[in-house]
Amino acid sequence: MRNVGSPQAGPAGRPTLEMVAAVAGVSRGTASRALNGGANVSPAALAAVRRAADELGYRPNMAARSLALGRSDSVGLVVSETDERLFADPFFAAVVRGVHSELTAAGMQLVLTFSQCDEERAQVVRFAVGRHLDGVLLISVHGDDPLPYSLVRAGIPVVMAGRGTEQERRAGVWWVEADNAGGARTAVQYLLAIGRRRIATVAGPADMTVGRDRVEGWRQALSSAGLEPEPALLRHGDFSELSGRIAAEALLEEVPDVDAIFVASDLMAIGAMQALRVRGRRVPDDVAVVGFDNAPAAARHLPPLTTVDQSVEQIGRCMARMLVHRIDGRPVTEQHVVLPTRLVVRETA
Amino acid sequence: MRNVGSPQAGPAGRPTLEMVAAVAGVSRGTASRALNGGANVSPAALAAVRRAADELGYRPNMAARSLALGRSDSVGLVVSETDERLFADPFFAAVVRGVHSELTAAGMQLVLTFSQCDEERAQVVRFAVGRHLDGVLLISVHGDDPLPYSLVRAGIPVVMAGRGTEQERRAGVWWVEADNAGGARTAVQYLLAIGRRRIATVAGPADMTVGRDRVEGWRQALSSAGLEPEPALLRHGDFSELSGRIAAEALLEEVPDVDAIFVASDLMAIGAMQALRVRGRRVPDDVAVVGFDNAPAAARHLPPLTTVDQSVEQIGRCMARMLVHRIDGRPVTEQHVVLPTRLVVRETA
DNA sequence: CTGTTAGCGCATTCAG
DNA sequence: CTGAATGCGCTAACAG
Numbered sequence: 001m002r003n004v005g006s007p008q009a010g011p012a013g014r015p016t017l018e019m020v021a022a023v024a025g026v027s028r029g030t031a032s033r034a035l036n037g038g039a040n041v042s043p044a045a046l047a048a049v050r051r052a053a054d055e056l057g058y059r060p061n062m063a064a065r066s067l068a069l070g071r072s073d074s075v076g077l078v079v080s081e082t083d084e085r086l087f088a089d090p091f092f093a094a095v096v097r098g099v100h101s102e103l104t105a106a107g108m109q110l111v112l113t114f115s116q117c118d119e120e121r122a123q124v125v126r127f128a129v130g131r132h133l134d135g136v137l138l139i140s141v142h143g144d145d146p147l148p149y150s151l152v153r154a155g156i157p158v159v160m161a162g163r164g165t166e167q168e169r170r171a172g173v174w175w176v177e178a179d180n181a182g183g184a185r186t187a188v189q190y191l192l193a194i195g196r197r198r199i200a201t202v203a204g205p206a207d208m209t210v211g212r213d214r215v216e217g218w219r220q221a222l223s224s225a226g227l228e229p230e231p232a233l234l235r236h237g238d239f240s241e242l243s244g245r246i247a248a249e250a251l252l253e254e255v256p257d258v259d260a261i262f263v264a265s266d267l268m269a270i271g272a273m274q275a276l277r278v279r280g281r282r283v284p285d286d287v288a289v290v291g292f293d294n295a296p297a298a299a300r301h302l303p304p305l306t307t308v309d310q311s312v313e314q315i316g317r318c319m320a321r322m323l324v325h326r327i328d329g330r331p332v333t334e335q336h337v338v339l340p341t342r343l344v345v346r347e348t349a
Numbered sequence: 350m351r352n353v354g355s356p357q358a359g360p361a362g363r364p365t366l367e368m369v370a371a372v373a374g375v376s377r378g379t380a381s382r383a384l385n386g387g388a389n390v391s392p393a394a395l396a397a398v399r400r401a402a403d404e405l406g407y408r409p410n411m412a413a414r415s416l417a418l419g420r421s422d423s424v425g426l427v428v429s430e431t432d433e434r435l436f437a438d439p440f441f442a443a444v445v446r447g448v449h450s451e452l453t454a455a456g457m458q459l460v461l462t463f464s465q466c467d468e469e470r471a472q473v474v475r476f477a478v479g480r481h482l483d484g485v486l487l488i489s490v491h492g493d494d495p496l497p498y499s500l501v502r503a504g505i506p507v508v509m510a511g512r513g514t515e516q517e518r519r520a521g522v523w524w525v526e527a528d529n530a531g532g533a534r535t536a537v538q539y540l541l542a543i544g545r546r547r548i549a550t551v552a553g554p555a556d557m558t559v560g561r562d563r564v565e566g567w568r569q570a571l572s573s574a575g576l577e578p579e580p581a582l583l584r585h586g587d588f589s590e591l592s593g594r595i596a597a598e599a600l601l602e603e604v605p606d607v608d609a610i611f612v613a614s615d616l617m618a619i620g621a622m623q624a625l626r627v628r629g630r631r632v633p634d635d636v637a638v639v640g641f642d643n644a645p646a647a648a649r650h651l652p653p654l655t656t657v658d659q660s661v662e663q664i665g666r667c668m669a670r671m672l673v674h675r676i677d678g679r680p681v682t683e684q685h686v687v688l689p690t691r692l693v694v695r696e697t698a
Numbered sequence: 699c700t701g702t703t704a705g706c707g708c709a710t711t712c713a714g
Numbered sequence: 715c716t717g718a719a720t721g722c723g724c725t726a727a728c729a730g
Contacts, residue, residue: 014478014504016707027717032709040715062479063421064707066412067722074460074481083449087442097432100463109476111423112461114449127458129363130411131723132423155363365723376701381725389699413723416706480707703728711720 015056023052035060066131074109075323076133078124080147081140083114089239089267090295091312095139095161098316106324108134121147129154135323137161143207148173159323161315163209163336174326174335176318178310180210183341184217187262187290187308190343192225196260196288200233202247202272204264211236214264214292233258237268244268248275259287260349266291266298266307273301273348288349304346314339364405372401384409415480423458424672425482427473429496430489432463438588438616439644440661444488444510447665455673457483470496478503484672486510492556497522508672510664512558512685523675523684525667527659529559532690533566536611536639536657539692541574545609545637549582551596551621553613560585563613563641582607586617593617597624608636609698615640615647615656622650622697637698653695663688 021031026045034041034049041049052058066072077099079086086092096112103110111133115121128136128151136151138160151158152171159174184201191199201218204211219229235251237243244263251258252275263269269291273283281287283303291298294309318337325332370380375394383390383398390398401407415421426448428435435441445461452459460482464470477485477500485500487509500507501520508523533550540548550567553560568578584600586592593612600607601624612618618640622632630636632652640647643658667686674681 014480017709018707028708029710029718030716033716036709042715045716059475059478061416061707062476062481063412063415064722065709067410067416067706067724068708068710070722072412083442083446087436087439087445090436093432093436096436100432104469104472109481110461112459120453123453126408127411129408131363132411132458366725367723377724378702378726379700382700385725391699394700410723413706414725416708417723417725419706700730701728702730704726706724708722709720711718713718714716 014061015058017058017060020049020052020056020058023056024048070131071134071327072132073107074111074133075103075320075327076111076113076124076128076136077139078113078115078136078147079139080115080142080145082116085140085238085240086114088241089265090297091239091265091293092139094312095316095319098313098318099137099320100316102317102320102324106320108324115147121145125150125154128156134327135159137319137323141208142205143209157323157326159319159326161319163213169336174322176315176322176337176339177209178315178339179341180213180310181217181220183292183308183310183343184214184262184264185221186217186341186343187292188218188221189225190345191260191262191288191290191349192221192227194288194349197227198233198255198258199227199260199262200235200251200255200258202235202237202244202251202261202263202268204237204239204268206236211264218262237264237271239265239268241267241271244271245275246271248272249279252276252279252281260289261287262290262292264292266293266295266305269305269307269348270297270301273305284348290343290349294344298344299346303348306346306349307344308341309344310341311339363410364407366407366409369398369401369405369407372405373397419480420483420676421481422456423460423482424452424669424676425460425462425473425477425485426488427462427464427485427496428488429464429491429494431465434489434589435463437590438614439646440588440614440642441488443661444665444668447662447667448486448669449665451666451669451673455669457673464496470494474499474503477505483676484508486668486672490557491554492558506672506675508668508675510668512562518685523671525664525671525686525688526558527664527688528690529562529659530566530569532641532657532659532692533563533611533613534570535566535690535692536641537567537570538574539694540609540611540637540639540698541570541576543637543698546576547582547604547607548576548609548611549584549600549604549607551584551586551593551600551610551612551617553586553588553617555585560613563611567611586613586620588614588617590616590620593620594624595620597621598628601625601628601630609638610636611639611641613641615642615644615654618654618656618697619646619650622654633697639692639698643693647693648695652697655695655698656693657690658693659690660688 021028031049034046038046115124135157148158148168163177164173164175203215222229235247237247263272291305291307294307298305298307370377380398383395387395464473484506497507497517512526513522552564571578584596586596612621640654640656643656647654647656
């Protein structure tokens with residue numbers, strides 16, 4: 001009663017290479033050659049095969065090709081984050097856009113996966129090593145996530161967004177990151193240049209390198225200017241708008257005389273500005289604000305948000321390109337790239 | 350013996366079922382049975398196989414299984430929309446969440462794909478019929494999109510979000526939609542009940558059933574109340590925030606005495622309220638506003654937005670469930686389901 | 699309960 | 715240039 005794995009699964013039994021060859025009057029071998037590049041095939045045979053394939057509406061069975069070739073032409077993008085945040089944060093949107101466009105150009109498919117719990121993490125590994133995935137792109141990796149390491153150990157090429165640990169580097173994990181510390185430094189230096197002195201920061205999660213690096217930049221800029229990066233001036237959020245608001249509120253409570261905030265993401269910056277407005281602080285007159293990301297919302301905000309631009313789409317594009325090269329065994333100059341950032345001055349600072 | 354025949358497969362050769370069987374001292378057949386449910390296998394053999402698989406770190410090759418079984422255990426979610434909008438609109442986030450959770454429960458993988466241009470559309474079909482996909486979920490389908498039809502014609506099970514055409518229904522396309530007309534009607538009736546008389550609407554795209562159905566609900570409610578659904582009261586947007594603002598601006602220009610707007614999405618409603626604020630109209634005192642979706646942003650907005658709730662996550666979950674049932678050949682009671690909506694009254698109306 | 703056999707559809711040797 | 719043969723790793727049907 002149940003439809004078991006019968007050969008004729010589809011309603012009409014899909015055309016196979018064998019049929020195409022038969023119609024074209026050649027052997028399976030030449031048909032195959034004709035369909036893939038057509039090297040070593042006579043023009044006549046090539047035309048015949050192409051016509052036959054077209055007539056029959058032939059589509060190669062990827063599973064079979066996968067089995068024969070040992071590759072699936074698809075790569076996974078795994079997001080170690082709740083899907084809620086994935087969609088809320090424009091950062092991901094841009095990365096996905098970059099990845100997708102680069103992958104499409106290379107004729108590969110994007111398989112999106114979330115891995116929030118350990119169960120899902122295990123499933124990702126299972127799926128990837130089952131040869132369903134030729135490689136994996138990792139996004140939003142937190143410090144203690146074993147995924148990069150276990151994937152590489154299983155022989156899967158991995159490129160992640162953001163710097164990894166030394167262990168991961170040695171294991172062969174590749175990555176691309178923005179110059180987070182540099183960007184943060186530039187932002188804070190700018191704040192100093194326009195005369196601010198009590199410069200706080202709302203940072204990202206402490207268990208992510210992006211989070212820590214931007215704090216480091218803030219710290220450096222302050223120290224270089226002979227200022228003390230007091231602990232009270234440092235707050236952590238999780239990159240969400242709400243967390244930015246909460247952090248800023250706490251900050252204003254404890255450090256009322258703050259005159260500038262460097263916020264580690266535009267979304268959090270927008271949240272922080274809500275807190276400022278509620279407290280009656282004018283931006284930038286009383287408190288200057290600089291964000292990070294140059295998200296679309298930053299430009300749209302009223303007033304337009306000064307921010308550190310990291311070309312996120314580039315990051316995605318770069319990750320995808322590196323992975324594809326690695327899969328194809330093509331030479332790769334750098335296995336760990338750092339993309340530049342630049343300050344975009346608008347009205348909030 | 351060119352291949353590395355050692356049981357301990359290094360980075361090159363992954364352990365195969367054959368090796369597991371060898372180590373366990375049984376045949377490939379029993380090893381296979383043991384690993385899939387273990388029916389008709391002696392306890393001793395079962396244990397031996399399991400231990401061997403565990404020791405070798407065996408992972409079944411999905412391509413091979415796919416080829417043998419005729420299914421890939423993965424389904425595609427194709428979004429006929431720019432990735433920009435995909436991520437901007439919380440609607441998609443919720444659908445993806447629902448789909449993903451249901452799929453994970455069924456042990457299937459989600460393959461995300463965009464199909465913005467014809468080239469990508471063709472690629473989706475190619476990919477799906479290549480047996481890489483057991484079925485396809487369609488989101489944000491516009492009126493003239495040939496994708497659902499061509500997929501079904503190619504023998505791929507398809508479930509889409511939103512009602513399809515009569516042709517698609519006959520072809521065997523399934524779908525799940527919210528009660529859009531009903532929800533719109535309820536919203537407008539509520540507006541009438543609180544005394545509004547010049548009730549405009551900012552609708553969705555005219556080439557989408559969701560867009561048209563919500564207009565229809567608005568129309569019905571007005572007519573039933575003996576009011577005329579004047580063309581000047583109807584504006585179209587594309588569900589984006591910006592389009593909502595533009596539509597509302599044009600509306601206020603032409604119909605200055607409007608006292609309520611039913612907006613076909615929360616995002617557009619938020620845009621519309623920006624326009625109202627700029628024009629100095631108070632909400633809800635001068636103009637009442639009702640949105641659609643009950644997006645997170647609706648509740649967060651100041652003032653909180655009255656809206657029509659459609660449990661979007663449910664839609665995704667339902668779509669996925671229907672597709673999985675169909676793939677498994679399990680009985681399905683309904684091929685076209687309509688999910689209820691309900692009005693959530695907050696402060697804007 | 700088990701080992702054996704026969705494909706699944708394709709790319710790729712090897713002879714001609 | 716081409717056809718025939720081989721194998722990718724797995725499942726299912728068929729005998730024991």
